[in-house]
Amino acid sequence: YACTNASVLEPDFTLNFQDDEPYLIDVAALEIVDQYKSPFSDPYVEHLSPITPAQAVREWVGVRFRPVGAEGRLRVTVTNASIVGKSLDTDKDFKALFISEQGAELTGTLSVTIEVLNAQEVSLAHVLAYSAASKTLAEDASLMDRDYAMFSVTKSLVKAFDVEVSRQIDQYLQLFLR
Numbered sequence: 001y002a003c004t005n006a007s008v009l010e011p012d013f014t015l016n017f018q019d020d021e022p023y024l025i026d027v028a029a030l031e032i033v034d035q036y037k038s039p040f041s042d043p044y045v046e047h048l049s050p051i052t053p054a055q056a057v058r059e060w061v062g063v064r065f066r067p068v069g070a071e072g073r074l075r076v077t078v079t080n081a082s083i084v085g086k087s088l089d090t091d092k093d094f095k096a097l098f099i100s101e102q103g104a105e106l107t108g109t110l111s112v113t114i115e116v117l118n119a120q121e122v123s124l125a126h127v128l129a130y131s132a133a134s135k136t137l138a139e140d141a142s143l144m145d146r147d148y149a150m151f152s153v154t155k156s157l158v159k160a161f162d163v164e165v166s167r168q169i170d171q172y173l174q175l176f177l178r
Helices: 053-064 094-098 143-172
Strands: 023-025 029-034 065-067 073-087 102-117 123-138
Touching: 029 053, 029 065, 053 065, 053 073, 053 102, 053 143, 073 143, 102 143, 123 143
Parallel strands: 023 065, 029 073
Antiparallel strands: 073 102, 102 123
């Protein structure tokens, strides 16, 4: 038998928004404003995620909106795109030696405003969507487990956000859809 290298599976951190129909919106351009600035310190851990919530929103905007108008702009402002990590209490008694408990909780929050602006920068309509998601990690979780958990939080955030913002777009931005 010859020595062979074992194949290593690359982690799949794709969001798959391509299944959704894009909104054809009567504006000439899209603008993404990221007002949320990660503190890069505990308890904020979004900067450690394979795809941050803010990156996911940028990807979502690129897939979900198509500008088809002659003037105006669709401004998407990310006001919160955080993931907070919190240690959970675990048992320290004898039986704890034989079980694996949940040792951490990741909680993500996403808050985004979408505005239709005319050529004079006047807001003609807007929607505000908020989503939250959380996931726990075993106390003995690996770095890969942590990455998958953070990606899961990000994916859940954007999925819930998409449902809520789609409902609002259909209701409040109908005049600007083509």
